[in-house]
Amino acid sequence: MRISHIMFFDVERAKRAQNTLSRLAIITPLDISSIDIIVGLDVSYHSSNAVATAVAYSINRKNVIAVEVATKPVKVPYIPGLLAFREAPVMFLALKKLITKLKKIDVIMVNGHGLAHPRKCGIATHIGVVIDLPTIGIAKKLLYGEIVFVDSRLAIVVDGNIVGYAVNRRGRNIYVSIGHRITADDALRIALATWDVNHLLPEPIELADKISKEYKYIIASNNK
DNA sequence: GCGACAG
């Protein structure tokens, strides 16, 4: 039996890349009033294929504007802290398809963390820095950081700084963190502005997750 | 060495 190339992933090199990318992450306020199009990014799997879905959601119209799906054989194992090297490549494929069909994108929401990460470079920050657009990380579980009560809110603190907030939904916490070109407060405002009270996740991510699972068999078989 | 560990 031949050794799978999945074993040749260079962990130390990946961590060095994250340290480099994290230094390029920018924390800055957004003009909330002009924000409209939020893109949600998520990935599902079918056998050895990753299926990424990019959903463009309009805050003003409270509706989906466009959807694009992309697939790619998975070549990197899942290692906590290094998720971006497994999922970002296929997310970029779906994102590029979507960008060619839209006038503009205001913010991108990624399923995963941003600065709430051991090297301050979760997948949301990784993607944001690479394409230089505002990004927000949305995760169902905490990976890194401390939860601290600040002004009656649950703040995610890393190295003494608030990098995001935990939002209680359906009795469990959902973690919203800074990805790139945004502040923790603005990330929270935008997440709440797109959050359907009946759903566990903000709508762009909720929809990307559902659509990705809905089409993975069709897309994956179409990929053979 | 031990435990934790996004999707």
Add this chain to the structure above:
DNA sequence: ATCTTGTCGC
């Protein structure tokens, strides 16, 4: 993430 029926609880 994914493999999966019934089942406990609001």
